[in-house]
Amino acid sequence: MGDKEKFKTAGYVLRTLNYSESDLIVTFYSPEFGKFKGIAKGAKRSKKRFANVFEPFSLTNVIFTRRGRDTLSFIEACEIIDHYDVIRQDMEKTLIASYFIDLADQFSPEGKKNESIFQLLEDFMRMLGRDNASDAVVRFFEMRLLKLSGFEPAIDRCIVCKTPVTNGNAYYFHPHEGGIKCGACAKIQRYEQPISAGTVRTLLMGKDMDIDKIKLVCMTNALAMESRSLLIGFITYVLGREVKSLKVMEQVRRYCSSGGL
Ligand SMILES: [Zn+2]
Structure with a gap:
């Protein structure tokens, strides 16, 4: 000893x-x-x-x-x-903060030092205490955490033909290959939902943009749904399981937005 x-x-x-x-x-x-x-x-x-x-x-x-x-x-x-009292006074923000913490936990092996993940938590908690919660805040946190923990999805170009993302095109995300394919390269299955170039570009931008500008990003419903589907599909694939705190957060958000609270 x-x-x-x-x-x-x-x-x-x-x-x-x-x-x-x-x-x-x-x-x-x-x-x-x-x-x-x-x-x-x-x-x-x-x-x-x-x-x-x-x-x-x-x-x-x-x-x-x-x-x-x-x-x-x-x-x-x-x-x-x-203690983040401002966050704790707001149900939605509390759930988002809990989700951030849960994700950071699940993507971090014990004893592995990664100061930038700590910084990410600090930045996003501060922002959550100050600005309104939004889909962009959640998705950009996911993008950054994936990047910092070495699981950044390849979405700037088609992973097969390497053609950069082009406006107006539709893309297909392949979680097990970690990237997007263009319409010509993807062997499209009937159940697969296309992702617009606009969604891909927004996620790429959100990965690196100045944290104080995130509050200015407003996602349309389509964009929010596509980015959720891409990122949650990938996170679930990488972790090999669903993230429970995400489910809880989304159920409560749906309930709140339907006027339930
Ligand atoms: Zn291609």
Whole structure:
């Protein structure tokens, strides 16, 4: 057994798990250590020591110790940097933030450092607290996360003939090949929905555009549906499963937009 080392880092709370009657296992996303897990002894009993710090998508400062190559850390102290109260007061924004956190969790292997994913979370959480939620915000987050985690879909040109995306053309997305094909190269199945060049261009633009300009992007229904179908189809394929928090988010959004709330 090596000596315990003490560390301090900022970290987003990704999720918590009840470990025993009084302990919690908390998963964080940090700039220095990537995704890591820590045990918070007595977190469920002592409200003073860890006062409401372990809520999903809270940004915290964590002090923890770890022995050698152990994967589980021991959380000594944790304090809130930003609780994102403005987001939590809004149901739709809360669901979107939870979806962002869920995706970041699922695309991040434990212990792999990736500061740009932490930065992405910070940027989008700040934007969500300030601007209106929109389809563009959700889709552009997905595009950027895919890119940063090494799964960027190839949509700037047909993956077969390499012809760049041309206005007016229709494209077909092939999740298992990770890219789009033009109408001439795709062997179109009857169930396949075409994706317009406009949708492809919007996603390409959203991948790199200045974050403060995202609020100016307004997607038409067709564009929103096509980009959703492309990105969710791909994310589901890469992860090998559906993302539950997305379903919840969309059900609530539908309910709200039908005047239910
Ligand atoms: Zn082609």
